[in-house]
Amino acid sequence: MAKSIGNALIVGGGVAGMQAALDIAAQGFGVCIVERSPSIGGRMAMIDKTFPTLDCSACILTPKLSEVLRHPNITILTNSEVGSVSGKAGDYKVRILKKARYVDEEKCSGCGDCATECPVEVPSEFDQGLGFRKAIYVPFPQATPNVYTVDMDNCIMCNRCVKVCEREAIDLEMVDEIVEFDAGAIIVATGAQLFDVSAYPRLGYSLYDNVINAMEFERLVNAAGPTGGHLIRLSDGKVPMSIGFIQCVGARDVQKGVPYCSRICCMYSIKNAVMAMEHNPDAKVWVYYADIRAFGKGFEEFYEMAKARFGVRFLRGRVAEVMQGTHSGNLVVKVEDTETSEIRLIEHEMVIVSPGMIPPEGMSKLARKLGLPMTDDGYIKIEHSFFGPVATKDPGVFVCGMADGPKDIPDSVSAGSAAAMKATIILAKGEE
Amino acid sequence: MTTVEKKEVQAKKEWEPQIVAFCCNWCSYAGADLAGTSRIQYPPNARIIRVNCTGRISPEFILASLEMGADGVLVSGCHPGDCHYSSGNLKLRARLTIMKMAIEQAGINPDRIRLQWASASEAQIFADGVTTIVEQVRALGPLRREWK
């Protein structure tokens, strides 16, 4: 491997950021990934299966995770945020706030003795609050780096973990650090977050136990999830025999400030509908949609398969309301079937609301630090659709993945590689 | 019923066709993968052996499989013209045509051997092919009987 001759900073360790890192590192440049959470992997690590070929997400992502971890040119800073950025293309000075994780990354072997000992159980963010984790934890089994983190908000300072750790890796006195880093190019790969669907009270999310969002569904059907992969209702543990998926929630809605299409919801819901039938072939599964946007490679074919082979029912209509009966916990979806002009009331035992995507928390703050303009929708503004689809106003800063707008996995990966290409052109200039 | 007859009845009841399946890495093995990811269900009787190209499959492999007790052999490769190695599948097809004639002369029903083309995207064709050979062989009964 050639010696590192220039460095790139990548903000965000999701699949786009990881791809960008790998492609830059492959050319011999140094890469530093700054990731806010305790592990890289991003949203993709949370999802169960991926469309359109139903590969399990962990299965295809895990090798990438270890590839990134093991690459000699890549440094991963988790639990970290960009503090400040100065300089210009080819020569940025970046200050990174590395938050104390209270566990020495060099010493921790990820054995988990500490978590077994920890008496504090809190809802797991990774499991969307459906499962539990300890106050010292790794977010998910394949977490990378496989290093534990103390959640100080919930730590009761009992010191049991400190005592049990044979490697003496835990230090509850640890303080935040500032890491300085010189970068020739910067790639913003911060991803996006789910729209909070409780903004639509008429759809019953957060009001009724059996109305969940799509990411919660992902965790429910995931073998490593809180139910061990059993698709059951959270209210009573019953296996739902009738399931409804509601589309375009927090997407294509001018009123809610999300006028754009979130691009992935149609497909992930078709995939989720297929997975629901896979878990329970006798279930009746409905998808309520406005337009089915199966536009990517193999997507339309997958949509057809969901209809023809799995028998998923698709009803065109925006759901007016989700109501709950008093006793059974069952839900009634009120919707106009616009293809027959009928108002229908369809009973479900579980309803999954499919949220659109919105820019991640702190996006505007990061954009300010980097001096980047944003779109009206709150994403990083790209320079030009054709001349610079991964470029920004700053010639040394590039963008990929969902940071400039919703994208599915293949498009995020392509954009990650593209951003890497552009970054290395800058880095190579420094080399000359 | 004699004990032997009983045994035969018993054997018949429990008998399930044993199929050796040779698949090329590029088309059919990938097609079988896609059948899995697409959750297409097919009979569990076949055991896939991955080879780089169907052109790698020597007639001896098939004869030896039958000799060792396979009830049927499935060979699945890329469509003519789509071979990752240009033409290995065509060479296999030529060999197989002759070999089928030979085994028929030896008293073995050539329907025990199935050659199919299934591309990486043709999961259903792959799965249907497995179903077909299993049913074909099931109708013929265990190969050992034909030897008698």
Place this chain on the structure above:
Amino acid sequence: MTQTDDPRIGVFVCHCGHNIAGVVDVEAVAKMAESLPNVVFSCDEMFMCSDAGQQLIRDKIEEHNLNRVVVASCSPRMHEPTFRRVVEEAGVNRYLFDQVNLREHVSWCHTRQPEAATEKAKDLVKMSVARARVLEDLPIKTVKVLATTLVVGGGIAGLRAALDIGDRGFDVLLVEKESELGGHVAKWTHLFPADESGAEVIKPLIKDVKAHKRITTLTNSKVIEFDGYIGNFEVTVENLKTEKKQKFDIGTVIVATGFIPFRPYGYFAYGESPDIVTLAELQELAPSDQLLKPSDGTPVKKIAFIGCVGSREPGVKGHEHCSRHCCAATAKAAADLREKIEEVLILYQDIRTYGKGHEEFYRLARRRHVIFSKFPRDAKPVVTVKNSEVHMSWRDVLADRELTFQPDLLVLATAMIPPEDIAETAKMFSLTRSGDGFFNPEHIKLAPLTTHTAGVMIAGASQAAKNASESVIDASGAAAKAVGLMAKGEVEIESTVSHVLSELCSSCHTCITVCPYGAINMDETVDPPVAFVTEAKCRGCGTCASACPSSAIIMYHSTDNQIMTMVEAYLCSPAQLEGGEPQ
């Protein structure tokens, strides 16, 4: 080949969460494996591919001094490289690893037959262990990567890829079969989501490419021969006009051969009236202030679009896919035209304005009173031409009414389909194609730009229907892949090649006739001459090994013995294997 010590095999059975363990009794499989000959360790584990799983393998190799590893998990097409690397890190040659596919080939396709699935899983593990016993280590070979990329296709993707690679400091050979660079985009009057014309976008790219000192452009040219292997390809390019042929040595390839717009004969009376055109043809109409009827040159007052022409047709080979760009392109064209045309109608199935700014066009079109009418999936609109007038009738799903319209111009938004010569291109570069007819990427999600032919990348619409902006992103991404290989300067290659045992060779030349790569020649220096393999040219198909009448050819990692021992392990009971009689 080095002789390896007595096999000490470790078997690792993966639960893959619920994916395998939910159907297959993985514990029973692991337990069974323990009893197999030469297996000194066997276990089952939640996720073998996780860091913990990988560490387990490394630990057990050390602890039990394993020299063969079998992992029973998912498809080797995904994870073989992962596990090969893991065993290698623990000092075991990568070719002494074997993977069993319990997920794609067992649990996922026999979900409702757990017992039979478990039996199958056991058989497959037995077979793999048997194979592992006879695996041999092979040397790890690296080859140099020449610092030149061949870019095939001078459309927007090819131009972008060429520029990026050139800007990064590597040489590019750009081959375009037309006389001009620019592809389809150059011809288009409307591009979305920006407001430029195609020419405005393409011209600067062409200018930069032509001026670039690292880019050699060959127009009117076609790659006619392609040979060699990753890092060291030999290509022959023919000038279609002069028929002059030139040979080039290159390191990496980007195939950006694009698409062609489907010409929908047989659909909606296309071809029966000059006033029925495709969206591509509309884009190429001579620019003028007023859109004129092609038939008589009068201004178009009523225009209609029909979407999904030749796209989204289940069961119609090559037309099942969504063509991705048409909805937004149609919405944009309709919104623009509505400024000057009284009635603009769009017939659609679903409006797929998914991308950045697309939904805005759709809303803009609606705001400008473009009429959108949804037709049923199973009853497409009927178009007839009577007295040179275009008549349309269809059922509007949302109003539940039969409607008719007589547009002055009917525009068919047709599918993106592969160019006619794609089969030839696929064959040349050993690429596979998916159901949509376009090239298959190495992995549809995580490796969308690389292919199964090492060193050959795909970009733009050669991979699938996509719009210009997406093609540009792909192009830069594919360029990164090519540069990654070239910057490193060398790459590891597979050692799975064939080898002639000269003492067994009967000089019959059969192998030479079957080898598709000309990798086998006769060594005339000995008498009688014997065959020998040029390893760099051998791609490991093994056709020669099965063709050799003298069994003189060994296909490394896929020897007769390595294959037959698997059959044996499946069909023969342990007693038989020990020499007993069949029961």
Place this chain on the structure above:
Amino acid sequence: MKEFALYAGCTTPVRLPAYEASVTKVLEKFGVKLIPMKDVNCCGAQYIESVSYNAFAAMSGRILALAESMGRDILAICGACSGSLKIVKHELDNNEKLRAEVNSLLEDEGLKYTGTVEVKHLLQVFREDIGYDAIKAAIVKPYNGVRLAAHYGCHVLRPPDIVHVDDPENPTIIDRIVEIAGGVAVDYTGKTRCCGGPMLGIDEEVAGKIGTDKIDNIRAANVDGIITACGFCDIQLTQVQFGNEAEGKERIPVLQLTQYLGVALGIDAEVLGISLNKISPAHILATQ
């Protein structure tokens, strides 16, 4: 002291005098003075609007112009009225052609709409001009545990980017005031659905169905009463409980927010016109 021109509309003074009275009394407690508008007309909501938009705009425009001539902002207490006035104001402010047309019609009376007037619905006054803290501080006779269902009314809340009252999908003003006064705000199915009132003049059967459905959903939530802040909704939700459909079912009293709050502020129930309510809310008042 804040002052508003009170636009009571045409239905409220005739059919719900108690509402107007209670609004005046309660706002007085908080130092908000209401000056009744003289010689006002109907706002033209829905019925005129559906026949002639310009006539509707002129009707609401005249009310706006009258308030401008009084130099006061408008307080509207009916959902339909506040909705019409706000929408027409929005149109007149953004559509010069319409504004010129309306002003030419108003010219005969010497009126002119200039755009200076603001329109508020009662709920806005509670939230913006008085504030929850002031309301809390003024409570002298809190309720104890009475379960109440809030009904906001469509035109009070929609369209949100024009009326600016509350989140139409998750409105909270009434609920908060209910709780401040010691009641329990109860959510129920279809909380933000229409009462059916505006349909009355078009299709009584449909209006009845919508209203009955609303009452059934409220009843399922097991409440003691319904609180509204719209005259039209009040009338509709009350009358659907007297039809044939409702026979044999226990009636749920409908109270105006100002009546409910007024009692907690120590205002005499009689002054608030509670005895005029068609369904007696006695058991609600008994919880104090």
